[in-house]
Amino acid sequence: GAGVSQSPSNKVTEKGKDVELRCDPISGHTALYWYRQSLGQGLEFLIYFQGNSAPDKSGLPSDRFSAERTGGSVSTLTIQRTQQEDSAVYLCASSHRGGLYEQYFGPGTRLTVT
Amino acid sequence: TQLLEQSPQFLSIQEGENLTVYCNSSSVFSSLQWYRQEPGEGPVLLVTVVTGGEVKKLKRLTFQFGDARKDSSLHITAAQPGDTGLYLCAGEEGSGGSNYKLTFGKGTLLTVNP
Numbered sequence: 547g548a549g550v551s552q553s554p555s556n557k558v559t560e561k562g563k564d565v566e567l568r569c570d571p572i573s574g575h576t577a578l579y580w581y582r583q584s585l586g587q588g589l590e591f592l593i594y595f596q597g598n599s600a601p602d603k604s605g606l607p608s609d610r611f612s613a614e615r616t617g618g619s620v621s622t623l624t625i626q627r628t629q630q631e632d633s634a635v636y637l638c639a640s641s642h643r644g645g646l647y648e649q650y651f652g653p654g655t656r657l658t659v660t
Numbered sequence: 661t662q663l664l665e666q667s668p669q670f671l672s673i674q675e676g677e678n679l680t681v682y683c684n685s686s687s688v689f690s691s692l693q694w695y696r697q698e699p700g701e702g703p704v705l706l707v708t709v710v711t712g713g714e715v716k717k718l719k720r721l722t723f724q725f726g727d728a729r730k731d732s733s734l735h736i737t738a739a740q741p742g743d744t745g746l747y748l749c750a751g752e753e754g755s756g757g758s759n760y761k762l763t764f765g766k767g768t769l770l771t772v773n774p
Contacts, residue, residue: 577760588764637702651702
């Protein structure tokens, strides 16, 4: 079956512009996660969705970051007024439920802010 | 925030050699997972260990969870070029089973030369 897909695969934007990153989880997976992976750093948890609600937004680095999920499926991560330190690979993962269930990762979106 | 330290950060070996990578923390985790990530792709789950002292084998890979559930190791026997990749450990915070947040180490970048 289809895995987690993310778009775009690469995004280059100018400092100060807004960007939207999209994640299509595996069909039927109720839990969805966003992570950020910077060079030399591990995966940094950003936000967790269970269905359409986000019980944990604690990892969002600033109020420039927001995410939503509609229809219990597609999720969009929006970064407003991008800064150079936002440059990273943004990974999305989904799982059947939260808890000790395997998370399936997408290939990521590489964001470069110039 | 619970931290996971992985060592070594980089490892370059010849095909056929054995190796061990380590994942250590001062905190207790309810479970620990190991992932492998290849360039341009998201991490893929290799194994989950839950019980202190648990040992799991996956072909040439042996995973061990420390008795105190604070550390883990991954041992690869007779490494092959196909084992090349970034190996990440991730610990599950909380009481286990009902939580979802993973704390990732920074990873060990393994290169197996033919």
